[in-house]
Amino acid sequence: MDLKSNHNAPVLTDPVPANKSRLGMHSNLLPFTPPTAAFSSGSYLSIPRKKTIPGKLEDVRASGWVDAMQASSPPRKRLNKDMVVESSSDDTDAAYHSWVFKYPSALASFEQITNYAKGKRIALFLDYDGTLSPIVDDPDHAFMSEEMRAAVRNVAKYFPTAIISGRSRDKVYEFVGLTELYYAGSHGMDIMCPVTVSESIDGSQNHTTFTGKQGKEVNLFQPASEFIPMISEVSQSLIEITKEIKGAQVENNKFCVSVHYRNVDEKSWPNVAQLVHDTLKEFPRLRLTHGRKVLEIRPVIDWDKGKAVEFLLESLGLSDCKDVVPIYVGDDRTDEDAFKVLREGNQGYGILVSSVPKETKAFYSLRDPNEVMAFLKSLVRWKQQSTASQQ
Numbered sequence: 001m002d003l004k005s006n007h008n009a010p011v012l013t014d015p016v017p018a019n020k021s022r023l024g025m026h027s028n029l030l031p032f033t034p035p036t037a038a039f040s041s042g043s044y045l046s047i048p049r050k051k052t053i054p055g056k057l058e059d060v061r062a063s064g065w066v067d068a069m070q071a072s073s074p075p076r077k078r079l080n081k082d083m084v085v086e087s088s089s090d091d092t093d094a095a096y097h098s099w100v101f102k103y104p105s106a107l108a109s110f111e112q113i114t115n116y117a118k119g120k121r122i123a124l125f126l127d128y129d130g131t132l133s134p135i136v137d138d139p140d141h142a143f144m145s146e147e148m149r150a151a152v153r154n155v156a157k158y159f160p161t162a163i164i165s166g167r168s169r170d171k172v173y174e175f176v177g178l179t180e181l182y183y184a185g186s187h188g189m190d191i192m193c194p195v196t197v198s199e200s201i202d203g204s205q206n207h208t209t210f211t212g213k214q215g216k217e218v219n220l221f222q223p224a225s226e227f228i229p230m231i232s233e234v235s236q237s238l239i240e241i242t243k244e245i246k247g248a249q250v251e252n253n254k255f256c257v258s259v260h261y262r263n264v265d266e267k268s269w270p271n272v273a274q275l276v277h278d279t280l281k282e283f284p285r286l287r288l289t290h291g292r293k294v295l296e297i298r299p300v301i302d303w304d305k306g307k308a309v310e311f312l313l314e315s316l317g318l319s320d321c322k323d324v325v326p327i328y329v330g331d332d333r334t335d336e337d338a339f340k341v342l343r344e345g346n347q348g349y350g351i352l353v354s355s356v357p358k359e360t361k362a363f364y365s366l367r368d369p370n371e372v373m374a375f376l377k378s379l380v381r382w383k384q385q386s387t388a389s390q391q
C-alpha cells in the first residue's frame, strides 16, 4: 500500500455504480450517494439540513436493514445475568460441523499454521468484543478476564500485537490495559503506532507524533479527524431520539457511533432502524454498517479494519515482506475487511470467532474467546519451544 499517496485524506471520490455504494456495498446500506460538494474538508457544518421527518417503517424493511439486523443476531442462550452465548439446535450443530470443514478450527490446524510460519515472523491483530471478551448485554461491562489479559501480554512478548476495535481507542485501552500493544480504535480510524511510519506520511494533517504511555515516541493516525464534531452531533441526536425505545443504547466511539439494540424488544427493532435511517438522511457523509446487534454509523471514507492492518504492517516495517505472517482474529462483520485484505493479499490468515456458521473471508475459525485464549497460549508455547530447540 502506498502510504504517501493515500494517507492524507482517504476520502472516496470515485464514481459509484448505480446500485453500489462507494465501498462496493449495496446502496441499500447507504441513505443516498453523497453529493461531491459534501466532501470538501470542513464543509459539512454549513450544509443546510432539512428537519428530520420520521419516515415510515417500510423504508427500513424495504431497504433490507431489518433483515440484516435479524441476520446479525444468531439465536442465543443466557449463561448468567450478564453473559449470553450464541446457541445452537441439533440442526445448527450439524450445519456447524459441515461449516468447520470449510473453515477448520485454528486449534485443530495449529500444526499446519505453525509449519507455514516456521522461520517467518508472525504479526498478530486482535479484535476486542466477542474475541478477547465475551459478548455481554451491557457494552460498558465487556471486561476481559485476567487469564485472557495474561495470555495477550505473553503473546505480545513474542509477536508484534495490535488490537483493532470498533470502540474508541481510549475505551478499548481502558479495557485491555496493556502498554505493550498497539491500538487502533473506531474500526481503525484512530491508530497509535510506532514512529517509523512518520517519514512516509510526513506532512499529513491526519497524524501527530508524541510520547506515548511506554515513554516511546508514537504516531497517532486519524484519517477521519474532521468528522469528530459531526459524530458528536449525530451521537447527541441519536441519544435524544432513541430515548423512547426501551433498551436502545447509543455509544459515541469518537469517529463512529454504535446504536445498540441487543436489549430492545425485537418488535421494536424496525423503530430503531427507522430512527437511524432518518438521521443518516441528514448526514450524507456518514454511512451504516452492521455489527452484532448494533448499527454502526461511520464516515464515508475509504478506511476500515483492513486498511488499518495494512497501515500497521507498514508502520511496523512488516509490509512487503514474504517472511511475515499476519494473523487477524475477529468475530464480526467489520472484521471481514481485514480477512479480505489477508486473503486477497495471499498473506497470513484470518480467523473467525464464531460458534455458528457464517459467510466469511477468514481461513480458520475458533468457537469463542476461550478458544482464542487457548490459541494465543499455544502460539507462545510453540515460540518458546522453537526458540529453545535452536539454542
Ligand SMILES: O=P(O)(O)OC[C@H]1O[C@H](O[C@H]2O[C@H](CO)[C@@H](O)[C@H](O)[C@H]2O)[C@H](O)[C@@H](O)[C@@H]1O
Pocket (backbone or CB within 6 Å): 127, 128, 129, 130, 134, 135, 136, 137, 138, 139, 140, 142, 164, 165, 166, 167, 251, 253, 258, 260, 262, 291, 292, 293, 294, 296, 332, 334
Ligand atoms: O470491533 P470490536 O472490538 O468487536 O467492537 C465492535 C462493537 O463491540 C461492542 O458491541 C458489541 O459488544 C457488546 C459487549 O459485549 C455487546 O453488548 C454488543 O451487542 C455488541 O455489538 C461495542 O459496544 C461497540 O461500540 C463496538 O463497535
